[in-house]
Amino acid sequence: MNQNTTNKLKILAGAAKYDVSCASSGSNRPNQGKGLGNASPWGICHSFTEDGRCISLMKLMLTNYCIYDCAYCINRKSNDIPRTTFTVDEVVNLTIEFYRRNYIEGLFLSSGIIKNPDYTMERMVRIAKELRQKHNYNGYIHLKAIPGANDLLHHKAGLFADRLSVNIEIATEPNLKALAPDKNFKSILNPMNTIKNRILENKEERRKFKHSPRFTPAGQSTQLIIGATPDSDKHILTLAGNLYNSNKLKRVYYSGFIPVNDYDKRLPVLKEPPLKRENRLYQADWLFRFYHFNIDEIVNDQHPDLDLEIDPKLSYALRNPWLFPVDINKASYETILRVPGIGVLSAKKIILGRRYGKLTIASLKKIGVVLKRAQYFITCNELKQPTVNELQPETVRQIMLSHNRPKVQNNRIIHKQLSLF
Amino acid sequence: MNIFIYDHTFEGLLTAIHDAMEMKINPDKIVSTKSFQDDLFAIKYNISAEYDKFEEIWKKVKDKTNEQSCQRIFKAYLSENAGIENVIYNYIKLIIETPHNIETDFSNDTVIKLNNLQKKVGREVHRMLMFTRFQKTIDDIYYASFDPKYNVIPLTISHFKNRFADQKWVIFDTRRKYGYYYDLENVREVTIGNQKVNLETGKADKDILHVSEKLFQKLWKSYYDSINIKERKNLKVHMQFLPKRFWKFLPEKDITNKMIAN
Numbered sequence: 001m002n003q004n005t006t007n008k009l010k011i012l013a014g015a016a017k018y019d020v021s022c023a024s025s026g027s028n029r030p031n032q033g034k035g036l037g038n039a040s041p042w043g044i045c046h047s048f049t050e051d052g053r054c055i056s057l058m059k060l061m062l063t064n065y066c067i068y069d070c071a072y073c074i075n076r077k078s079n080d081i082p083r084t085t086f087t088v089d090e091v092v093n094l095t096i097e098f099y100r101r102n103y104i105e106g107l108f109l110s111s112g113i114i115k116n117p118d119y120t121m122e123r124m125v126r127i128a129k130e131l132r133q134k135h136n137y138n139g140y141i142h143l144k145a146i147p148g149a150n151d152l153l154h155h156k157a158g159l160f161a162d163r164l165s166v167n168i169e170i171a172t173e174p175n176l177k178a179l180a181p182d183k184n185f186k187s188i189l190n191p192m193n194t195i196k197n198r199i200l201e202n203k204e205e206r207r208k209f210k211h212s213p214r215f216t217p218a219g220q221s222t223q224l225i226i227g228a229t230p231d232s233d234k235h236i237l238t239l240a241g242n243l244y245n246s247n248k249l250k251r252v253y254y255s256g257f258i259p260v261n262d263y264d265k266r267l268p269v270l271k272e273p274p275l276k277r278e279n280r281l282y283q284a285d286w287l288f289r290f291y292h293f294n295i296d297e298i299v300n301d302q303h304p305d306l307d308l309e310i311d312p313k314l315s316y317a318l319r320n321p322w323l324f325p326v327d328i329n330k331a332s333y334e335t336i337l338r339v340p341g342i343g344v345l346s347a348k349k350i351i352l353g354r355r356y357g358k359l360t361i362a363s364l365k366k367i368g369v370v371l372k373r374a375q376y377f378i379t380c381n382e383l384k385q386p387t388v389n390e391l392q393p394e395t396v397r398q399i400m401l402s403h404n405r406p407k408v409q410n411n412r413i414i415h416k417q418l419s420l421f
Numbered sequence: 422m423n424i425f426i427y428d429h430t431f432e433g434l435l436t437a438i439h440d441a442m443e444m445k446i447n448p449d450k451i452v453s454t455k456s457f458q459d460d461l462f463a464i465k466y467n468i469s470a471e472y473d474k475f476e477e478i479w480k481k482v483k484d485k486t487n488e489q490s491c492q493r494i495f496k497a498y499l500s501e502n503a504g505i506e507n508v509i510y511n512y513i514k515l516i517i518e519t520p521h522n523i524e525t526d527f528s529n530d531t532v533i534k535l536n537n538l539q540k541k542v543g544r545e546v547h548r549m550l551m552f553t554r555f556q557k558t559i560d561d562i563y564y565a566s567f568d569p570k571y572n573v574i575p576l577t578i579s580h581f582k583n584r585f586a587d588q589k590w591v592i593f594d595t596r597r598k599y600g601y602y603y604d605l606e607n608v609r610e611v612t613i614g615n616q617k618v619n620l621e622t623g624k625a626d627k628d629i630l631h632v633s634e635k636l637f638q639k640l641w642k643s644y645y646d647s648i649n650i651k652e653r654k655n656l657k658v659h660m661q662f663l664p665k666r667f668w669k670f671l672p673e674k675d676i677t678n679k680m681i682a683n
């Protein structure tokens with residue numbers, strides 16, 4: 001650990017920063033045998049960068065050398081940038097020393113492809129193995145699975161890691177081929193399926209033998225870049241929905257495209273990264289995972305892209321005004337969840353609270369319902385205010401836009417941060 | 422006016438609540454000996470903790486609700502909020518005397534008040550888990566200062582003990598001037614007698630720091646700066662999630678460290 005390590009750290013953390021996944025949640029690894037660390041099921045942020053993102057894991061690349069030439073990537077082989085490679089020891093030591101000081105929840109290690117996929121993956125697995133076996137480290141480990149590496153290496157990786165991920169990056173195959181000629185869907189989906197099957201087998205094994213070792217207890221995730229290609233939100237969310245349903249992914253991350261290689265004419269010219277769109281996608285993802293929405297209720301052929309001005313839940317409500325108003329004192333949990341201004345927590349509290357007596361506007365306020373939004377979509381005992389049907393959706397939309405404007409920024413952020421945990 | 426004065430322990434508070442309920446006296450005020458100001462015309466009851474009475478009340482609450490509910494009451498107590506004692510009295514009385522479980526009755530003001538307070542305390546606990554930073558010392562003890570808004574260190578001990586089971590550590594509350602020391606076996610309450618820690622900045626003296634400590638602080642600062650994406654700069658959110666009052670404990674945000682790194 002010396003000046004040399006500091007320089008490597010700067011380069012290889014800088015190279016890893018575009019991967020947005022930082023979650024350390026979903027694993028529940030106890031500290032075994034009085035060793036170091038544990039993985040808490042809810043994950044903990046330890047700092048926040050000036051861009052407002054949470055730092056939970058130490059994100060590093062093992063190396064930023066790469067034999068591939070993906071157009072959207074800062075580390076592509078045709079870029080003339082300082083390149084370096086960590087030794088296994090350096091990554092292991094940094095992880096342990098940072099962890100002991102409570103700087104991080106664990107390690108997120110990815111890598112450029114050096115020599116060949118197996119060689120790269122093998123070294124990543126070695127780092128995870130040393131952490132677990134030599135240092136009795138039980139903190140969080142997220143490893144990037146390298147497409148094209150041997151299945152056995154992925155099996156091994158999953159025994160040491162809490163989470164594995166393979167980034168798809170581009171939502172449709174022709175566009176992927178255009179920007180990343182070395183990649184195709186098959187090579188990406190292969191490791192994903194290997195990992196999925198291994199997770200299912202492992203569940204079965206652990207049902208029979210309680211003590212068989214766990215395989216990636218926090219499951220797998222992927223990332224999609226937003227705005228580097230003309231793919232619509234419908235393309236993106238449909239793919240995400242399939243990944244959640246069929247591939248059993250734990251998380252899909254959306255990363256607004258940052259033009260790092262602006263000389264490459266295949267890429268669009270953007271004034272700034274599409275952060276608003278990224279945020280709307282997270283909100284839509286959230287609706288799918290926690291609010292019992294189907295993807296085609298959020299985006300479909302009539303509405304292939306999310307409305308950037310209003311959030312997807314409000315947008316859904318305004319497109320389907322005949323489903324409202326909802327009677328707060330009678331409607332089912334699922335129905336209440338669809339009301340703009342009512343979150344999962346408030347919906348649960350409504351169901352609990354109405355057992356004690358009819359809910360009033362005052363009690364909804366106390367529960368935390370955002371009445372400014374919800375009032376057009378609900379009826380409750382005494383409430384006789386005009387609803388979306390009397391006012392017309394367009395009017396409600398304008399009202400929301402007007403009193404929401406200064407706050408949009410805030411909502412956006414909070415939503416986004418929540419979804420990153 | 423009835424004033425119950427208890428001995429500044431949680432057990433004492435529950436003993437006072439026990440006595441008030443038993444004697445059927447409504448306490449206008451329950452205060453600890455530390456914050457009691459004499460009132461000539463009040464009827465005063467001096468209470469010190471009696472374990473049996475404490476247990477009895479605690480058990481009644483637990484039977485009616487559950488372990489978590491008890492935790493919530495204790496958390497609310499640690500808020501040290503003025504008047505918290507009476508909120509807890511009202512809450513416990515409500516729990517014990519209402520035939521059904523009122524914990525989730527969010528139309529009741531006492532329930533809401535207690536829940537809001539315990540939530541605030543819970544948030545501060547979580548912030549400690551996030552922003553506590555250890556400095557390694559020459560005798561291999563990992564030292565951390567913190568200045569929590571509420572008296573929350575007791576609620577963080579089990580987390581740090583589980584997580585850092587193989588290293589000795591001290592976590593010190595610079596506001597309340599006490600802390601805990603984990604010696605690889607047990608956790609004990611400690612105070613710090615010598616001048617080796619600056620209570621203002623939370624920093625351990627240079628001459629008791631491990632030789633590698635500054636290097637790792639510097640490495641961490643380099644990491645922190647490198648992982649930032651300039652194109653996404655958003656200082657408003659940054660400040661919202663990382664309030665300034667924590668900065669002095671964070672090597673990545675600390676001005677004095679910035680100078681070292683440059």
Ligand code: SF4
Nearest residue numbers: 066068070073076112
């Ligand atoms: S393979 Fe990965 S590191 Fe290499 S150029 Fe493509 S995206 Fe970048």
